[in-house]
Amino acid sequence: MTPFAKLFTALVFMLLPFMAKAQTTNYQVHSLFVVNIAKYSTWPTASQEFQITVFGKSKIFDELVKQTAGKHINGLPIKVTQTDNITEVGAPRIIYLADGKSSSLDDIMKVTEGKSILLIAEREGLFKKGAGFSFVILDNNTLRYDINGGEIEKRQIKVSKNLTSLANTVM
Numbered sequence: 001m002t003p004f005a006k007l008f009t010a011l012v013f014m015l016l017p018f019m020a021k022a023q024t025t026n027y028q029v030h031s032l033f034v035v036n037i038a039k040y041s042t043w044p045t046a047s048q049e050f051q052i053t054v055f056g057k058s059k060i061f062d063e064l065v066k067q068t069a070g071k072h073i074n075g076l077p078i079k080v081t082q083t084d085n086i087t088e089v090g091a092p093r094i095i096y097l098a099d100g101k102s103s104s105l106d107d108i109m110k111v112t113e114g115k116s117i118l119l120i121a122e123r124e125g126l127f128k129k130g131a132g133f134s135f136v137i138l139d140n141n142t143l144r145y146d147i148n149g150g151e152i153e154k155r156q157i158k159v160s161k162n163l164t165s166l167a168n169t170v171m
Contacts, residue, residue: 025059025099025122026143027058027059027060027062027063028063028067029143030060030063030122030135030143031060031063031064031066031067032067033135033143033145034052034060034064034094034096034120035064035067035068035073036163037094037118037120037133037145037159037163038050038052038073038093038094038118039073039074040159040160040162040163041118041157041158041159041160041163042074042157042158043093043116043118043156043157044116044156044157045116047076047093048076049076049077049078049079050072050073050074050076050077050078050079050093051078051079051080051081051090051091051092051093051094052064052068052078052079052080052081052092052093052094052095052096053080053081053082053083053089053090053092053094053095053096054080054081054082054083054095054096054098055082055083055084055086055089055095055096055097055098055101055104055108056084056097056098056099056100056101056104057082057084057098057100058082058096058098058099058100058122060096060098060122061080061082064080064096065080068080084101086104086107086108086111089108089111089112091115091117092117093116093117093118094117094118094119094120095108095112095117095118095119095120096120096121096122097119097120097121097122097123097126097131098122099122099123102121102122102123102126105119105121105126105129105130105131106129106130109130112155115155116155116156116157117155118132118133118152118155118157119131119132119133119151120132120133120134120135121133121134121135122134122135123135124136124137124146125146127146127147127148127151127169127171128146128148128171130148130151131148131151132147132148132151132152132155132157132159133145133146133147133148134146136168136169138168144166144167144168145167145168146167146168146169146170146171147159147163147164147167147169147170147171148171149164149170149171150171
């Protein structure tokens, strides 16, 4: 096991008591996963900043702002934005699709088609419909993620094998 995999696994087990409650979403943990997915992925295009856009209203926005304040991902300063309007999505590196906007997945996929934008869905199962990652809460109430490798590859994003090896499901 690589040092990253050991660290990530240790982090997951340290956070198990806080990971997820049956009917509650722990956005602090979700945002930690989003930041780590970003850190261990690479994009083909250069940019001035690493933008993460939250599509829809979600408490993860506040958590991402807190966790990323003054930090960098792959040498780029992090900018977190939020929008409810598909025309204002812009060209971020990551779009986090809030649960309440899950029905907009097809529209977001059309708007971002051919672009190296990673779609991460809060709602379980959306990786089967085109999101690169979607979160899933396991029977033991731990938070994990599923990956759509084909969609990520089509968008020319490379995800660390360590992230893939820690996934619940890879399609």
